[in-house]
Amino acid sequence: MKIGIHSMVWVGEWNDDGAREAIARTAETGYDLIELTAISPSTMNIPLTAKLLEENGLGCSASLGLGPRTDISSEDPDAVKAGRDLLFQALNVVRDCGGSMLCGVIYSALMKYSHPATERGLENSRTVLAELADKAKESNIRLGLEFCNRYETNVINTTAQTLKFIEEIGRDNITAHLDTYHMNIEENSMAGAVKDAAAAGKLGYVHVGESHRGQLGTGSVNWPEFLGALKEVGYDGIVTFESFSSKVVHPTFSNDLAIWRNLWDDNIALANGARAFIREHLGA
Template structure:
């Protein structure tokens, strides 16, 4: 099992000043690094390419859309903004050698309507995503676009593994997959094993290993041994990435309701989580 770390552990928006994080992640023993890219227009692609050279880290990315580029919007211009954002992210992924684009890439993160999703929203998002996915097939055929089911307080659109699989099937391209996150799963699924099996090897493309309170993985309620066993059973071979946030962040903490520290630093949380998850993975034979 390849355990990675999200750049959110150290920074809210990855820019030139954060290039040092790449070397630090490798020094701490992580095998993958997830570049969280909510603002692709400011991402320092060329410097990241240079810093990744000669390193063993697997690069992946995740993103969130917003009210101005949500694929579920009734406004065609806003949906087009989302398609262009995804195309820009696809280019970044190709450039840095990443074959995974995860996250809330199908709707505006935190943009709740106060109602269940509608057929119109579903059609809008699926059709817009299909355009982006078909573009990816042409320019970066190795890329998997992985949709992340998140909890009901962050979206009304895709909350469960079953939702994610249905979405991928409706988009209909072979480069669509599901991005499971343990934090969201404990709120929306009835079984970690069944959620993994619902995706299966065909549709499970990416995993975030977050604790139920976003604290140190392995110290809370998430049944990681069960989860890792299920991943092994379906033959999942992608990275399992630790994601959490520092209470000093602004935009993220408002969206994620992070009001207290779970470790003195985000780095401490990640390092202790890495040790815990390695031990659990060994117990699970993963």
């Protein structure tokens, strides 16, 4: 098992100084991996990032959320094309940094929709993801679909919906990306969701985030149930800590996630506490 941390615990934007700070802090606080935020992959200094990861002995994954202008679940062909181009750029980030997972909200825009997803839009999403998966397979990279709560997507909100969507796409390197923040809102059973994903062979990536997005163990997530289920099914993949506060701000992403208040000020204390929590409960 690899324990990771989301880059936005450290920095809002992935520029050269941000890359140096985030990677150094990740190593200093004892994590195995950093999850890169690939919202703007064309602006990321990939050679520098890869060099820093190697120097610090860290692995990486990458995640992003699409926006209205890059929504591959849209019926607008221009938005679908823009989203496809962005996803392929993000895939190159993972490949060139030596990672093996591209995950997040890569199937729709990360936003509150005013209507249900349309069948045409869903087919657009499935088509792009199938093409992305085929390209990812050339570099032994998997895709993780992070289902989100109803206020952040209208495509997949539960594990069951995600497994069905993956089956419809029909690519064996697409997996379910489970996130406790969203599961705490939408799932009937945290343990049941974990077991269903594992039984389908699609439990591919895990985000651990508290109900208020702050320090683990201080909110309403049922950690004994969720982490106990991970142990029960023998999950040995990546577990990444994700937390957001208005202390660290991205120009657009913080607004998309409605990060309006400080949930913490000291990100080093936060990271140390989360790492200890994960290792205590998972024995990792």
